[in-house]
Amino acid sequence: MSTANEHSGQAALSICEALLLAMNDGGLLPEHEIVGVLRDAAATHENAKGSEAETETHRSVAALINQIIAGGNSVRRPQV
Incomplete structure (x- = not known):
């Protein structure tokens, strides 16, 4: 993978994480839905x-x- 592709991938990951956090913070998606989205994405690649x-x-x-x-990077979980 080229450096440009690596940078693009890192940028995309950061943007997606920020969007998931914003959706959770804004009450648009609860944590279990966000985790479900991530699990679906993982399953797509696993298969x-x-x-x-x-x-x-x-x-x-x-x-x-x-x-x-x-x-737990894409949801803000309370500190214990």
Whole structure:
């Protein structure tokens, strides 16, 4: 992946995370709906078909999305 693509991907991830946080903060989507959106996105990549290289890329994307879910990055959870 080129540097330009890496930067584009990081920018897209940051924008999407900010949108999910704004939707949660604004009461448009509750946390469970946001997590559902992320789970759907991960499942899409987990089930994607293609060449070995494409499948590996999809699996990596799914793993990243699952890490975001586990880390709670896209919802503001109360500090305990």
